[in-house]
Amino acid sequence: MSVIQVKDLKKSFNGDEVVKGLTFDLTPGNCVALLGPNGAGKTTTIRMLSGLLKPTKGSIEFEGAGNKQDIRSLIGYLPQYPVFHNWMSGKEFLVYVGQLAFLSKTEASKRADELLEKVGIFDARNHRVGKYSGGMKQRLGIAQAMIHQPKLLMLDEPVSSLDPIGRREVLTLMEELKKQTTILFSTHILGDAEEVSDDLLLMHKGEIVESGSIEALREKHQTAKLQMVFRGGNKAFIDPIKQLSSVNDCYEEKAELHILIDDLEKARQEILTEALANNWAITKFELSRTTLEDLFMKVVKH
């Protein structure tokens, strides 16, 4: 069973393929992070799912949506930079969009109060939206997306434009909302994804390169790794190390060389032999295991 099934979803803008055939489905009640660097095609994907863009190819099927039903009544959507009618108050806007989603005026008003309370802007409900801060707008945006109790809530980079405090508040709010609906949110920050999501869709250059639950991915990509630091800069050593037969990959991050390997013993021997022969000035040589961060970096760098 899944809330939404996406098959071979593609999107081109003027012949330039931005999304190159996505296939995935979302399990009800899960919180899924669509993770990828900027330009990976996350926003385009979410906009296609929300009906704002038409797919060039492929299909999107919602569970429980017959041919006649408007899928928009099943989804809630928050764009990366939500824009409201600045002349309206937060409450007025919620009641307005609630009515557009077929709630009666009294229902919409009741639901608006509940949500304003939940997202923590109840005190500002009668102020003009034009006077809201960025964090308040983001929270109003989440409230408007939830007004008609959608089966799927889609948030496009919900926290990336916020300051640390606003970020924390929105993440906590998402934890809360997870209990009520399925969430798909995009982000380019692994930490945000790890914090609230159950599943991960790792996207790069228009394709899903890895997907699964966070735990499963962690396990799967936990391979041995060496971290090395050289006196006088690491860069010069990347290429010689890469050429060693026991090394799968080598890259620099945070002033350390990360060396991905399969066979620890063999690699250690090979690298140390090489180091002795060439008199490398090693200042750090550490054994560790890869994290999701490494997986993310690996994907992004290639």
Next chain:
Amino acid sequence: MEELGINFALLAPLLLIQLLLAIIGLVAWFKTEETNGPRMLWLVIILLVSYIGPILFFIFGRRQ
């Protein structure tokens, strides 16, 4: 000016319209934080250009 044969009761509504336009133009100006172009210039236009000034401000002066 009565001898000119101009009935000022008839022209009073025109002055009233002019006044009303200037007043709501002013109120709208106060409420608009961001105008298209210099804010002070719009104030001058609203106050000094009768009739047309406020109308221009309503149509072009405010960012929607």
Next chain:
Amino acid sequence: MQWTTIVKKEMLEDFRNFKWVWVPLVFILIAIMDPLTTYYMPKIMDAVGGMPDGTVFEMPEVSPYTAIMMSLTEMSMFGVLVAVAITMAVIAGERKSGVAELILVKPVGYFTYILAKWTEKVILILASYIIGMLVSWYYINLLFGEITIGEFVPLVLFYALWLIFVTTLTIFYNTLFKTPGIVISVTIATLLGMHIVYRIFQHKLSWFPNSLSSHIGDMLNSGSIPSELWGASLVTILVSVVLLFASRYVFRTKEMAN
């Protein structure tokens, strides 16, 4: 109903941004300025005293019909400009700013959305126009002579069709373009184009929407509704309906996030 919801929201917006105050005031000005200046011009000339004594300043006698047609002529110039200007951003502005992205992911029918926007603007523009014409009628009855209610009502109703057409045209361009500036330019260019075509082929185009006011003039002078007026009205209504459906078509094929 979604339609009522959007109409109400648009009404509220136009109250808060004072359109419901200034648009009627402007339409009153537009309607009365020409009849009033025509009436007072000779007196003002006299008073200024630029004429040597004994010069008889002859002004052709202006009939009430001519006077009210002056109101319509000003409407077709400035009234139309105001109508286009207040409609230019009604959909384009929401798409440009990005609000449309929030509104149109709600299960709102696209045609409902267009129709609601159209309805509210037509109500605002026609109400303002009618108020303006009523004031003008009052002045003309005082200054130039009587126009009966039986003459006034058909005149106002027939000419209203032209304003409805102009509003619909602006809405149509709203669905095509995202920039209000482009909407207003293209709308005015279209109206100018229609005007030129009508001027050139006037005699062959007696049912053309632009011919409405000249037929209304004939109606006043002859005392009966000429058949061409019915024809032009029919064409104007048809074109407006076609434009509305064309807007719906354009909107459906458009990608809202683009």
